[in-house]
Amino acid sequence: MTPRRRRALLAWLFMLPLVAVNALVVLGPSLSAVYYSFTDWSGIGAAKWIGLDNYVELLGDAEFRSALWHNIQWTIFFLVVPMTMGLFGAFALSRIRRFRLLFRVVYFLPYVVASVVTAAIWKNLLSPDVGLGATLGVNFLGSQALSLPSVAFINNWAWWGFLVVVFLAAMQGVNPNLYEAAALDGAGPLRQFWSITLPSIQPTFVFLGLMTIIWSFLSFDYVFVLTQGGPAGATDVLSTLLYREAFASLRAGYASAVGIVMALISAVVVAAYLVIRRKRGWAV
Amino acid sequence: MPLSRRNVLALTGAAALAPLLASCGSDTGRDLQYWAAFSDRQQRDYFRRERVDAFQGTLKVRLTVKPTDSIDRLTQTALAAGAGPDLVQAAGPAQLGAYAAAGYLLPLDDYARRYGWESMLAPWAMAASRVGGRLLALPGDFEGMFLVYNPATLERHGWPVPTSRAEFEAICTEAKAKGLMPVAAGNADWRAATEWWVTFALNHSAGPDAVYSALQGRTPWTDPVFVDAISLLNDYYQRGWWGGGVDAYFTNTFPGLYAALAAGTAVFMINGTWATTEIGPYFGAAAGNDATWDWAPLFPLRDGVPAQVLDLAIGESLSINAHSRNPDATAEYLHFLESDPQRQARGIAEASLQPAPVPLTAADFPPTVDERLSRLYTWLSTPATVGYTTWTFFPQQTDTDLYTNFDKVITGQLTVPEYLAGLDEVFRGELAAGKVPVAPAPTGVAR
Helix, strand or coil: CCHHHHHHHHHHHHHHHHHHHHHHHHHHHHHHHHHHCCEECCCCCCCEECCCHHHHHHHHCHHHHHHHHHHHHHHHHHHHHHHHHHHHHHHHHHCCCCCHHHHHHHHHHHHHCCHHHHHHHHHHHCCCCCCHHHHHCCCCCCCCCCHHHHHHHHHHHHHHHHHHHHHHHHHCCCCHHHHHHHHHCCCCHHHHHHHHHHHHCHHHHHHHHHHHHHHHHHCCHHHHHHCCCCCCCCCCCHHHHHHHHHHHCCCHHHHHHHHHHHHHHHHHHHHHHHHHHHHHCCCC | CCCCHHHHHHHHHHHHHHHHHHHHCCCCCCEEEEEECCCCHHHHHHHHHHHHHCCCCCCEEEEEECCCCCHHHHHHHHHHCCCCCCEEEECCHHHHHHHHHCCCECCCHHHHHHHCHHHHCCHHHHHCCEECCEECCEEEEEEEEEEEECHHHHHHHCCCCCCCHHHHHHHHHHHHHCCCEEECCCCCCCHHHHHHHHHHHHHHHHCHHHHHHHHCCCCCCCCHHHHHHHHHHHHHHHCCCECCCHHHHCCCCHHHHHHHHHHCCEEEEEEEHHHHHCCHHHCHHHHCCCCCCEEECCCCCCCCCCCCEEEEEEEEEEEEECCCCCHHHHHHHHHHHHCCHHHHHHHHHHHCCCCCCCCCCHHHCCCCCCHHHHHHHHHCCCCCEEEECHHHHCCHHHHHHHHHHHHHHHCCCCCHHHHHHHHHHHHHHHHHCCCCCCCCCCCCCCC
């Protein structure tokens, strides 16, 4: 055996446990989910093959369309609001020297608090009986119009600090000479941000955008704890619909079809990112 | 093999590990395995003492406590793997049907004859424990619905305990005008709570006969009698009687509602027997107030509906695992759990355990019992017309659509006819697929 082949074999041997675990806990369930999406299955016992019926039903399902639309709104919100806040927060932090670490910790702290705890705290804060809702006379989580933005706001409260820290790390990799040269040419902070910072951290920016889209379509915890998809479906997203179909309606086959659609959406986003990355030659 | 020091060490280690590993297994061979979940530590300890350790049967029972919110899924997974406990707990008839279709459960008809279960347990609950003509479970516990109120609130405003729709509506109108919440209701903690009140409307406005006929597939859910019932309930919501208003309804929590009832800012609550385990901390010394609560039967909302309709449900079903190595001993333990009215009454009095549906009289209860509880369960044992709770007698998808879509009726996204047409379509599909649980005929079969 040549040294090169031996090295390759050794590499595969090291990877083998991971590949085995991955096949067991990711690939196996994924393939079974694809299979069950073509069946009428309660989640208990044998499944009955029904071909494309679940997918045909999805097309005409008003609850599915509503949940998908909420996911799209959710994604747009998270692509705009926290990304903007994260960028400007990181840029502001990159301009200061004193207390930078303190601010990083403060911004990051909500991200490490369990989502269930954060959601429970905000549920009380926004309560129409004793919280901010009572003071303002607004029922944030009971209103059809306000519930989805309210849940997104709470999720963003915990999320944007994470973006600040990641963007700040990327900004610290930007060559400081560029800022010096720009300052000598009379460029102000905003101009420097627009012409130096943003182009320099573009791969990180696009990567986080990609992850935001994927995570937005998987969002579940905040919605479930705060509203369980209510009031009257106003915050229902694909994951809460999937949960309800699988565990309340005992329609695991149909829920699998919802899950496959969610996976396909993520796959399209990842594929688009990979194409862009190859064209631009990014390392991230 | 030479007996080297290394081999001696290996053999000693293996000998020490063998019993340890054996004890980790789910089946110790000669113990009965039972998985159960409890609402609190007091209930768990009481059950272990009075219902596990006290059992002097052929085999010893090994109780494994599981989390309330995951016991169903853990049981499903174990059953699918051909394992699981000897005594299988299911969340009522709809789940029972799915387990039965998968062949996970042992038919109990022979044991029923041997132990006389048919005459021991309530006929409505036994009927709902059958799948395809075979008895596949016993009703582990049962639930009933009633009206809860604070006597001081009614007395302060000069209101009677309502026994008719007219009295109820008059009080609600007056209470709303005074800024009170007529009916303490909300689904922030439990979205499915909406079905409690749909159950009330269906059984007390449309009536048990109409519901039974619909469950048999003879009357469509779009029938005017159901349109009237759902429209009436929707009207109550639109008047702000349920939870104080539609928006508030979606954010009202159970602790807040119990507290409102105790404070006199809410007048009534339409709830089930499970509420008796939750309501205590909000009234009296435990809450630092002098408030009390009491209950009354629910009343008819339409002429022609019987005055006494008991809205009954099976909280949990108990079956024997088809893979059990000890089915006879499991049946013996099942009989122990279900029999003896005095044991059931003690469980209510001492640990707020929901009883099996055996007939209870006041004499069955110990002298220490809360009089309201003995009165409640004695009432639920009286012969009366069965009311069909949606979570026991409706198939799973119909039930889920029933409460998720009713929320859309009260928010104006669906009209009542649209709601019922959708419900009827889903129900027809489940009826054709044989997924509708068995329902007893309504008249006079509560006992």
